[in-house]
Amino acid sequence: MNRAKILGYFVLVFLFILQIKSESKPSFTLEIGGSLLYNSYKGNFNGFPNYDCCGHFTKGKGLGFEFSATGIYKSIFSSNFLNINYFSSMSLRNLSGKFEYDEYFADIIIDETIAKGISRHRLETDILSLALLPGFEFDNLFGIKPLSFRLAGIISIPLKNNFYQEEKLISPEKALFENHQKQRNVFNAKINNFRIPQLGLNFNIGWKIPLKNNFYLFPNLFFEKPFGTLVKNLDLNTHHIALGVKIGYNIPKPKPQPPSIPPQPEFPNPIEPKEVKPVVSEILVLNRTDMKYIKNKDTIYITRKINQTVELSPTPTTLFYQRNDFLFGEDSIETRLEYQKFYEENRKILQAVVDYLRKNPDEKISLVCSQTNDEQSNICDLRLARLTEYFRVQGLENRIENIKKIISTPKKAIPELLEEERNVQIIFSNGVNLVYRESVVSSDTNEIKPSLKLLVKVQPETNFKVNGNVIYQNNLYNFTSDSVELPFLNPQTLTATTLDSMSVTALIETDEELPQKIEDSSRFYFKLQEFVQKDKRFFTPKSEGNFILASLFKFDETIPYWTNPKLKEIVTDLITKGKSVQIIGSVDNIGTETHNKKLATERAKGILKILGKNLPIKTIDLENQSPNQTPYTRILNRSAWIYFE
Structure with a gap:
């Protein structure tokens, strides 16, 4: 139609x-x-x-x-x-x-x-x-x-x-x-x-x-x-x-003439009724854990304590780009397949930065863009504009306090190092461009279930009978007493974001010369309170093997820019437990085998100086490393490790 x-x-x-x-x-x-x-x-x-x-x-x-x-x-x-x-x-x-x-x-x-x-x-x-x-x-x-x-x-x-x-x-x-x-x-x-x-x-x-x-x-x-x-x-x-x-x-209508009222017949005075005092009822829940009364529409809190063991992986906050590219995988524009490895790593880094900023509302960041001489002159403008728009969408634009652009030349004319100079560094207020990604290794939950009792009361006090029911999680429970235990509460179905409820309906009949019937109802709510205690450990991002990350180094350097905060504590604990401990130096795939082996050995010796212990050292083979496919994986391979068995 x-x-x-x-x-x-x-x-x-x-x-x-x-x-x-x-x-x-x-x-x-x-x-x-x-x-x-x-x-x-x-x-x-x-x-x-x-x-x-x-x-x-x-x-x-x-x-x-x-x-x-x-x-x-x-x-x-x-x-x-x-x-x-x-x-x-x-x-x-x-x-x-x-x-x-x-x-x-x-x-x-x-x-x-x-x-x-x-x-x-x-x-x-x-x-x-x-x-x-x-x-x-x-x-x-x-x-x-x-x-x-x-x-x-x-x-x-x-x-x-x-x-x-x-x-x-x-x-x-x-x-x-x-x-x-x-x-x-x-x-x-x-x-x-x-x-x-x-x-x-x-x-x-x-x-x-x-x-x-x-x-x-x-x-x-x-x-x-x-x-x-x-x-x-x-x-x-x-x-x-x-x-x-x-x-x-x-607009008002004309008022009609009122009809005449006929004379009313006279009636004898009515008999005064006997006064009946009104009875007021109340449905309560007694929480015997703290001996407090919960009234209609109040909330009963369930306490859940969670002990978590969390692994922290240090994540350098540097985004890498291909030549003349300014996207990072969060765009609606169609992207090239060979860039996907870069985009996948950049997305993980950005998510770690966003999580850190939201947990630390006073933290500020600076964006430092580096480009090479063989890129178009405005590529840093495009990279910084796209990255600023990303933080604006996340509601974090006001955290950016400084933006800087530089044209960089690597220490050596090596294609891999030239590739690493095309980046944007996200630097925090303390001058460090590194955050930690958390992953839960184990979790132990302890729940405190309250002891609850349902009570029906009337005022003024008098004898009464009650017949009622409780509806909880689509189940019906009947009762005929003014005091009822509530053993059916199941707090395991609650989450930190849900609000469960229990409705109670009761028909109350007083036992008097002129009995009264009262219908009463109440609703009570259950909410979960979670307390999470985290035991943080600094482990390797590797998925297998008895490796613990000790330090990270810049290219061709032997002094670390990051060291595991619990390095001494971890090594002492492993030796106490009778473990065989070695310090392993690692490098990227840039340079000759002789130079890299010497560099890895010096990095391992630097860890021994920090520990003040005499432990075996060795260098890691390339086949046991993470693949040196991108700038980000090469950064993680410039490192030293604790190996135990």
């Missing part, structure tokens, strides 16, 4: 009701008011008249306004639970909206050189329309007199339908478009082929607040759904949500 037929049927029903009510005396209400509109656009601009650049626009939004005048005819139907009225409203409305799209590979000019940058396309609509809304009002719903719900058809005619478009360069900062400006594709135009009239449905809900002298205040919220698209041959439509307020005036 098309929109014309729907609106036609709506008008026929409206006229039929007018004919039915024509013989009754009407009651009228007038309203005037305004609303703030939220306009939501959806669709694409493929085939947009006189403009073919905007296929990437799919969603838009904007704020507008509406001024309206309404007349209400009362009442078509009236009962204790529902009144139906009909009304007609005329409104003037602004339906503005804005579309934006960021293009990451726009052609730009930097120092007379063609390169790639980031530009932002923006399109804004400027639509002003006049609308007629005939419809029905349903008030006094379910006996709630102030509540009003309105349903209306919409016939809308545009008074103004224009749009504005521009493309603006975002990054890099010093670049320009081919027109040597920061903007291009800037123009205004009228939206052609605009559909006239626009038809739709309006759903309105509000609350009438009475004022003096037949006036009332009507705050309301409405939603509009159009039929069809805004522009012919273009998949573009808009929905509106509005919050507004109206002032209404009920």
Whole structure:
């Protein structure tokens, strides 16, 4: 059924009701008011008249306004639970909206050189329309007199339908478009082929607040759904949500003459009834763990203590990039398969940084970008802009206090070292670019289950009988006593984020000359309190073997920049337990075998100096290392280890 037929049927029903009510005396209400509109656009601009650049626009939004005048005819139907009225409203409305799209590979000019940058396309609509809304009002719903719900058809005619478009360069900062400006594709135009009239449905809900002298205040919220698209041959439509307020005036009816009251017959004085004292009941739960009473809608806390053994893996916070690349795997842009190993490591590092910042709200970071001479000049700008956007999405943009760019040259002209200079270092306030990733090795849980008793009490005190039931976790338990044990509580089903509940219903009958019956009910809640105690150990990121990480070194150096904080404690404990302990030096795959063996030996000897012990040392074979495939794995292989058996 098309929109014309729907609106036609709506008008026929409206006229039929007018004919039915024509013989009754009407009651009228007038309203005037305004609303703030939220306009939501959806669709694409493929085939947009006189403009073919905007296929990437799919969603838009904007704020507008509406001024309206309404007349209400009362009442078509009236009962204790529902009144139906009909009304007609005329409104003037602004339906503005804005579309934006960021293009990451726009052609730009930097120092007379063609390169790639980031530009932002923006399109804004400027639509002003006049609308007629005939419809029905349903008030006094379910006996709630102030509540009003309105349903209306919409016939809308545009008074103004224009749009504005521009493309603006975002990054890099010093670049320009081919027109040597920061903007291009800037123009205004009228939206052609605009559909006239626009038809739709309006759903309105509000609350009438009475004022003096037949006036009332009507705050309301409405939603509009159009039929069809805004522009012919273009998949573009808009929905509106509005919050507004109206002032209404009920035009009073002439007051009818009151009927005459016939004389009333005289009756003898009634017999005074015997006074019955009202009885008040209360359902409680006694927690015998701390001897406290829990009342209706209160919470009973279950304590769970968790002892965890946690391994901490030191993670250097340096992101590595391929030549002229600025992405890191968290992007919607399609990426190359050979970059996936870099992206996988970068994502793990970023997650470790985000977790650390959220646990330490006062911590700040600095971003230091390094690029090589063979990369395009603005690549650091693109890397830092994309990384800053990532932290903004995580809600951590305010933690970045410094950004720096450098052009770096490796100590030796080696391809692997050149690859390591294409990076962004995330440096913390203490000058260190390293965090720890946690993994739980073992966990022991101890739960303290409370001892609970259900009690039913009445005031004033009197003898009574009780018949009730308890519903807990979809199970029903009946009771006939004013004191009931609650042994069925199962706290193992609770988590730190869930809230369990128990409902109690009781029928109480007092044992008096004039007995009373009381129906009472209560609800009690159970919530878990978890206390986690962590025993942190510094182990290797290796998945197998009796290895414990001792230190990390920079390229070709023998003095560590990180040492296991529990190094001496670990070695002493292993020797006490009778373990055979060795110190193993490790290197990356850069350099000759003779040089690397000497370097690994010096690193192992440096650990012995820290320990102050005379232990066997050896160098690790390349086949027993982590693969030297990326800069990150090479960093972890520049290390020293404790090996025991």
